[in-house]
Amino acid sequence: MTAMQGEDATPFLRWIGIVLPGFLIWGAHFGLVYGYVAVACTLDAGVGGTQAAVALATLAALLLIAGLFWGFVIRPGSRFNAGPATRFSRRLAWATALLSGGSVLLTALPALIFPGCA
Amino acid sequence: MSFPNPTPRPEGELEQLKRIWRPPSGLGFLTVVNNTYIGLFYVGAAVMFFVLAGILALIMRTQLAVPDNDLVSDGLYNQLFTMHGTMMMFLFAVPAVEAMGVYLLPNMLAARDLPFPRLSAFAFWAYLIGGSVFFLSIFWGLAPDGGWFMYPPLTSIEYSPADNADFWLLGIGFIEISAIAGAIEIVCGVLLTRAPGMSLDKMPVYAWAMLVFAGMIIFAFPAVILATLLLELERAFGWPFFIPGQGGDPLLWQHLFWFFGHPEVYIIFLPAAGMVSMIVPTIAQKPLVGYRLVVLAVIGTGVLSFGLWVHHMFATGLPQLSLSFFSAASMAVAIPSGIQIFAWIATIASGKVRLTTPSLFILGFLFIFTIGGLTGVMVAMVPFDWQAHDTYFIVAHLHYVLIGGMVFPLFAAFYYWVPVASRRALSEKVGRWVFGLMFVGVNVAFFPMHITGLIGMPRRVSTYPADLGWGDLNMVSTIGAYLIGAGVLLFLIDVARNFRITSADNAGNVWNAPTLEWLPNDNYATRSIPIVASRDPLWDQPGLAEDVEAGRYYLPNAPTGYRETIVTSPVTAEPRYIVQIPGPGWFHVLAAAFTAACFLLLTVKLVTPAIICGVLAVFFVLAWAWQLDPGPTHPPVDIGGGLKLPVYKTGSGSHSWWATICFLLVAGTTFLCMIFSYLFLWLSNVGDWPPAGTALPALSWASGSAALYLASALLAWGASRTLAAGRLWTSQGLLLLGALPALCGALGVDGWGFWQAGLRPQDHAYGAAVYTILCLTGVFAFTLAIFTPFLTLRAAFGRLDTARRASFDVGLLLFYYTAGQALVGLLLTHGFPRAVG
Ligand code: HEM
Numbered sequence: 001m002t003a004m005q006g007e008d009a010t011p012f013l014r015w016i017g018i019v020l021p022g023f024l025i026w027g028a029h030f031g032l033v034y035g036y037v038a039v040a041c042t043l044d045a046g047v048g049g050t051q052a053a054v055a056l057a058t059l060a061a062l063l064l065i066a067g068l069f070w071g072f073v074i075r076p077g078s079r080f081n082a083g084p085a086t087r088f089s090r091r092l093a094w095a096t097a098l099l100s101g102g103s104v105l106l107t108a109l110p111a112l113i114f115p116g117c118a
Numbered sequence: 119m120s121f122p123n124p125t126p127r128p129e130g131e132l133e134q135l136k137r138i139w140r141p142p143s144g145l146g147f148l149t150v151v152n153n154t155y156i157g158l159f160y161v162g163a164a165v166m167f168f169v170l171a172g173i174l175a176l177i178m179r180t181q182l183a184v185p186d187n188d189l190v191s192d193g194l195y196n197q198l199f200t201m202h203g204t205m206m207m208f209l210f211a212v213p214a215v216e217a218m219g220v221y222l223l224p225n226m227l228a229a230r231d232l233p234f235p236r237l238s239a240f241a242f243w244a245y246l247i248g249g250s251v252f253f254l255s256i257f258w259g260l261a262p263d264g265g266w267f268m269y270p271p272l273t274s275i276e277y278s279p280a281d282n283a284d285f286w287l288l289g290i291g292f293i294e295i296s297a298i299a300g301a302i303e304i305v306c307g308v309l310l311t312r313a314p315g316m317s318l319d320k321m322p323v324y325a326w327a328m329l330v331f332a333g334m335i336i337f338a339f340p341a342v343i344l345a346t347l348l349l350e351l352e353r354a355f356g357w358p359f360f361i362p363g364q365g366g367d368p369l370l371w372q373h374l375f376w377f378f379g380h381p382e383v384y385i386i387f388l389p390a391a392g393m394v395s396m397i398v399p400t401i402a403q404k405p406l407v408g409y410r411l412v413v414l415a416v417i418g419t420g421v422l423s424f425g426l427w428v429h430h431m432f433a434t435g436l437p438q439l440s441l442s443f444f445s446a447a448s449m450a451v452a453i454p455s456g457i458q459i460f461a462w463i464a465t466i467a468s469g470k471v472r473l474t475t476p477s478l479f480i481l482g483f484l485f486i487f488t489i490g491g492l493t494g495v496m497v498a499m500v501p502f503d504w505q506a507h508d509t510y511f512i513v514a515h516l517h518y519v520l521i522g523g524m525v526f527p528l529f530a531a532f533y534y535w536v537p538v539a540s541r542r543a544l545s546e547k548v549g550r551w552v553f554g555l556m557f558v559g560v561n562v563a564f565f566p567m568h569i570t571g572l573i574g575m576p577r578r579v580s581t582y583p584a585d586l587g588w589g590d591l592n593m594v595s596t597i598g599a600y601l602i603g604a605g606v607l608l609f610l611i612d613v614a615r616n617f618r619i620t621s622a623d624n625a626g627n628v629w630n631a632p633t634l635e636w637l638p639n640d641n642y643a644t645r646s647i648p649i650v651a652s653r654d655p656l657w658d659q660p661g662l663a664e665d666v667e668a669g670r671y672y673l674p675n676a677p678t679g680y681r682e683t684i685v686t687s688p689v690t691a692e693p694r695y696i697v698q699i700p701g702p703g704w705f706h707v708l709a710a711a712f713t714a715a716c717f718l719l720l721t722v723k724l725v726t727p728a729i730i731c732g733v734l735a736v737f738f739v740l741a742w743a744w745q746l747d748p749g750p751t752h753p754p755v756d757i758g759g760g761l762k763l764p765v766y767k768t769g770s771g772s773h774s775w776w777a778t779i780c781f782l783l784v785a786g787t788t789f790l791c792m793i794f795s796y797l798f799l800w801l802s803n804v805g806d807w808p809p810a811g812t813a814l815p816a817l818s819w820a821s822g823s824a825a826l827y828l829a830s831a832l833l834a835w836g837a838s839r840t841l842a843a844g845r846l847w848t849s850q851g852l853l854l855l856g857a858l859p860a861l862c863g864a865l866g867v868d869g870w871g872f873w874q875a876g877l878r879p880q881d882h883a884y885g886a887a888v889y890t891i892l893c894l895t896g897v898f899a900f901t902l903a904i905f906t907p908f909l910t911l912r913a914a915f916g917r918l919d920t921a922r923r924a925s926f927d928v929g930l931l932l933f934y935y936t937a938g939q940a941l942v943g944l945l946l947t948h949g950f951p952r953a954v955g
């Protein structure tokens with residue numbers, strides 16, 4: 001075993017960057033949708049437009065998650081597949097993708113089904 | 119198998135290790151920093167606050183036992199439940215799990231100590247002193263009485279003119295700072311000081327849980343710190359953040375508070391669940407089922423819990439649509455919790471469980487927590503919440519979740535891990551009684567409250583009339599509360615009889631557990647630092663304990679003559695360098711004492727003594743920092759197996775770099791919350807932002823100040839380059855005479871621009887928000903105004919040069935961050951109103 005004296009924080013940051021984006025996208029989607037609705041309701045924008053915007057944001061979030069995971073995890077020859085501790089990170093990445101995709105849907109569905117500002 | 123180091127070890131090596139790591143004796147013992155002592159004190163203090171808050175609960179239950187009771191006055195009752203709730207949440211729950219982490223993590227990761235032992239000691243002292251004074255305030259009638267979440271306008275100066283609310287605000291703000299210090303320590307400890315070979319996929323679930331826990335503290339606590347800051351600014355200086363007549367909005371408090379408050383529940387739950395994930399495999403004598411899924415669940419819980427934010431405000435009239443998002447997100451977090459519960463049950467089912475005391479507490483936890491979860495789903499349904507809101511149903515739900523989710527796992531952990539810290543294990547016989555009393559007690563006390571709630575008894579009332587028929591159920595609850603009290607008392611007796619603190623001759627691996635904290639240890643932790651090849655090393659690596667104890671693994675000695683441990687890489691845990699760890703000292707103790715004194719004196723508005731204490735606190739922090747950053751004092755050392763490691767490391771990836779980054783994440787989150795507050799206040803003042811009659815300063819003010827901020831960052835960068843090139847004094851000149859004045863000047867221009875335009879913080883929430891944004895940058899400018907000369911002083915005394923620059927790098931990061939934050943602030947305060955107006 002040789003000491004990795006030159007190692008800085010990048011491998012870890014890359015690791016985080018692969019495992020967490022699903023959640024980050026969910027967070028952004030959540031914040032965007034909520035913020036958008038709060039603003040739209042305050043400013044009395046139309047309900048139909050709100051719904052369309054929510055649907056659009058959701059679609060974008062799901063596509064983004066799928067795209068990222070294809071690029072990083074599934075695509076043969078992705079840089080990620082060469083690193084250490086890979087199998088574990090790979091599975092974790094898969095699972096975060098599924099969980100965050102599900103969460104995005106779960107956040108969006110009620111907004112699409114029960115529209116309107118109280 | 120060949121080991122890194124040959125045996126027998128040379129004469130005198132063990133004695134040297136012992137001597138270096140020995141805690142000081144006599145009065146000097148107060149300066150101890152070893153995690154095995156600080157961790158225990160910390161746990162002890164948390165248990166003390168648990169008992170005190172429990173006594174307050176018993177007084178409340180005694181008052182409520184019969185109708186029309188007048189044992190406790192209305193006002194005192196308000197103080198009692200506020201203090202009970204606040205102490206349980208802030209002085210017991212979070213510190214208790216953090217304390218367990220400080221004690222357990224280094225042992226579990228086979229590090230000799232945490233990387234910043236004085237920081238955890240500081241966090242402990244600050245917590246103990248601050249918490250005690252906070253508790254004592256109830257005896258002077260100064261205790262806060264606004265409920266543990268302190269909603270304004272109830273807590274604004276108009277309705278709470280006395281000092282009580284200030285006590286809550288400053289006391290809590292202060293305790294949070296100690297929690298954040300501990301969290302930074304934990305992140306660095308888990309990422310950097312794991313045993314060689316313990317890559318992330320072999321890390322104990324508890325370490326994962328603590329890593330996520332600490333991350334959540336870093337992202338959640340800033341919200342409540344900002345909230346307390348805003349409310350205190352309003353109370354002390356009349357900056358109207360929450361006063362509707364002046365553009366403020368009380369809902370802002372609720373958003374900020376619950377942005378922290380909801381994760382708080384999981385902040386408490388995750389470490390407890392992490393403990394359960396360690397105990398369950400041992401009691402089943404089988405590896406944890408679904409390790410990967412559990413890790414994923416831990417990370418997922420951490421992230422998703424932030425989304426639950428607004429569900430506590432179902433009853434406050436948010437737009438219906440937004441509410442439905444949050445209710446959906448509440449459901450989402452149930453999934454990861456469920457995954458963990460299934461993993462535990464599957465593990466238990468795969469082995470043969472002996473009903474020891476820890477197992478009983480685990481089973482009790484599963485039962486109580488599940489009931490709490492079910493009633494939680496009921497509470498999360500929006501219409502149901504309308505009815506149950508503010509009744510005893512909520513009190514019942516909250517205690518089932520908190521006691522089930524946190525107190526029971528904690529007691530399981532006490533009984534389970536005491537043999538690591540004590541010469542004798544606790545008594546199994548007594549333990550069963552403790553469990554029985556607590557389990558029966560909790561159900562007898564809190565189950566009936568579901569019913570009292572549903573038949574309409576509101577929470578937070580000091581008494582109720584007899585003719586409502588609530589008397590019998592309340593009497594039952596009170597009896598249950600006393601049963602819990604008896605259980606806790608019995609536990610304390612057990613501890614007094616059997617707990618004998620030791621490090622050298624502990625009771626040993628009595629449960630046949632698989633993880634590293636059960637290796638033979640002493641003040642220096644393990645004799646040598648093992649190479650880990652499995653998730654359950656003590657089960658899968660036969661002879662490990664013996665080989666570690668014989669010194670066959672890494673670093674069986676103290677080659678530099680100081681306290682030291684191995685820093686490994688965050689993902690794969692390969693050894694990178696040796697870090698020299700500071701030993702005992704007075705400065706961090708004094709810094710904690712004066713910080714606490716400063717905050718508490720401010721609370722009672724003794725401004726001059728408070729300032730004196732503040733100055734002293736800063737002085738002692740600097741004195742403490744003076745001793746840090748030892749520099750490359752020693753050539754690379756051989757830790758065994760031909761591995762030569764450097765003794766000093768700077769730059770990205772070093773432990774001080776990680777700690778600074780964590781701190782900047784805290785700062786950045788605080789600032790983000792402030793941006794949120796600004797935008798939120800705008801939403802309540804659409805079309806009137808800035809309010810009529812207020813002018814924005816001309817854009818030239820913004821561009822001038824932006825140019826200066828940029829200049830300060832560039833000059834700091836230049837200072838770093840020149841330092842790297844070996845021109846120490848040019849570098850110091852650039853920093854002290856260039857970057858610092860540019861930063862202060864920029865802030866001055868920025869602030870003066872608004873002031874000369876006639877904006878005043880007291881007039882309207884708009885002005886208050888703008889000046890708070892400026893103040894948040896001001897805090898950093900102030901810090902750097904102290905820190906930069908401090909660096910120059912270090913340079914003058916030969917403590918800073920091209921090689922020895924860890925402290926310089928901290929300053930550099932601060933300069934970059936401050937400039938970045940200020941530029942975002944400029945964009946917001948100048949750009950946003952122009953964009954929307
Ligand atoms: C050990 C037994 C305990 C008993 C007998 C007990 C009893 C009580 C009582 C009587 C109240 C006041 C209810 C009201 O008037 O509205 C209360 C409130 C509360 N308790 Fe406990 N409690 C216990 C443990 C805990 C624990 C372990 C925690 C947290 C970790 C906790 C957190 C709270 C909170 C947050 C409140 C709400 C305070 C407020 O309304 O502002 N309690 N408890």
Ligand SMILES: [Cu+2]
Nearest residue numbers: 380426429430
């Ligand atoms: Cu909640």
